[in-house]
Amino acid sequence: MSPVLSLASVTFREVVRRKVQVNLLLFGAVLIVGSFLVSELTLGEMHRILSDLGLSAMQIIGTLIAVFVGATLVAGDVERRVLYPVIAKPVSRTQYLLGRYLGLAAALLVNLAVMAAVLSLVLVYEAGSLAPLDGALATAVAFQGVQFVVVGAVAILFSSLSSSTLAAIFTLAIAIAGQLTNEMRALWQGPATWVPQLLWYLLPNLGSLTANEAVIYRTPPPASAWLAALYGLLYAATALALASAAFERRDLR
């Protein structure tokens, strides 16, 4: 097994065992089931409340796991001095980062699959048929997967540059700001329009990686879905490349 895959495997097991991750995952499952109870409060159209609350709960929990677990992966290794024996072996820093990231991404996607399975069960139970399991739901879940790998890559970037706490704060800020870039660009009027444009390119456009509306209204997913997914994956790759460049030059003494 290559060093990258070995590190990814170790990271995956480590992440899955973390208490914060398990707690958040359980909380996510409870939120999804809870949204079923909340949807009982509405007048008609239960599906819209159930799917919207369920998908939002999945997104919030998945993002929090990506932020708090991702931010401590590299920085935690540096702070606990676990990193030194690893890089003393014939493993480059880039391989180390990549292995850590792939393990994190795998854990995030497994979490997502668990939450998506819970939501699907709840939706099918409410509808009394398999009708809710359509292309829109698959696209929405896939989009969330892309969002999580983007946030995970940003977390790894900050984690390779600073401490766990700062990395978590920066990543959370970026994850929130990334949801607002579309609004910001649309609403910023008047002078210095280059500011929102610059931020548009710098920040991850997470707002485009959502298909909740298609699930709510049971409409086909947006035609530009593949482009948004490709953008997300490219953004994650760029963040990792920057993380690698910075980490290679970092003085770890």
Add this chain to the structure above:
Amino acid sequence: MGAARGTGRLSPFPTMPRALRLGLTLLLCGATALAAHALGASRERPYDLAILPRAAAMRWLSLGHETLAANLMWLRVVQYIGEPRAEQRGWEKLHPAVDLVTDLDPRHGYAYQVAGVILGSVSRVPESNAILEKGFAALPGRYSLAVLRAFNAFYYQDDWATAGRWAEAAARAPGAPAHLRQTVLAYYVKGNRADAAIAFLEEALRTAADPESKKAIEGQLKIARYEAAAATIDEALERYRAHRPLGPLWVERLVTDGYLPGLPRDPFGGRWEIGDDGRARSSAQRSRYRRPTRLELGPEPGLAR
């Protein structure tokens, strides 16, 4: 610390006299109970929406999840609607709250529908009209919104011509059932706009694709033309009665006395006569649309009544 544990002195107020400590504890218990009572009293008020933020602010706060913000607001609106003491509280917040929900999620068709029905029934008809019109503009395929808008027009505002216009909009919506044409005809005729019904049905006939539809529309068009012709005679009858103490016994008198240049053609092929209600009718088709009185429509249903 060990000594403290040994003597059982773990209190945070080790130097305070025992009676004072007891008094303080009782005081805290009383204050807590009072606060709980006040909290309970505040809950005895009918459910209301204290703050309704602007849609632009909510859009920012939702971090790109406008539908989620709309759905959470909608859940609050449902509690607002379901409050059993709503009459005591009033309905001032319903329109702004649903306006906010539908600003955030313009496709929330059910919100327009529910708000439109309730606002109309609690005598807030202009607000009901506004939300239904907003909904139909956002969702042209949801014809029920235009049907409800038509209902408001004739039922609450006694404006049958406007009801006909909205029924026509509903009938033109994609997926609207064919029977809405009959509603358009009835509303327009009752609103003295048989000409608008004829225009609508002629267009429907031109665009009808199957023989069954064509046959049905031809039947409706015949009624519309009949009503238009009868309305012309009715108008002459009214003028006649305004000038003379006794009304004519036969419609032909309208022509001989110069109130009409000639009798219009009866589309049903009968002869014109004057019915028991004093209106013109055909001997071949004695029934005519009649605008109901407020009493016949029944009392206005209302949640607040």
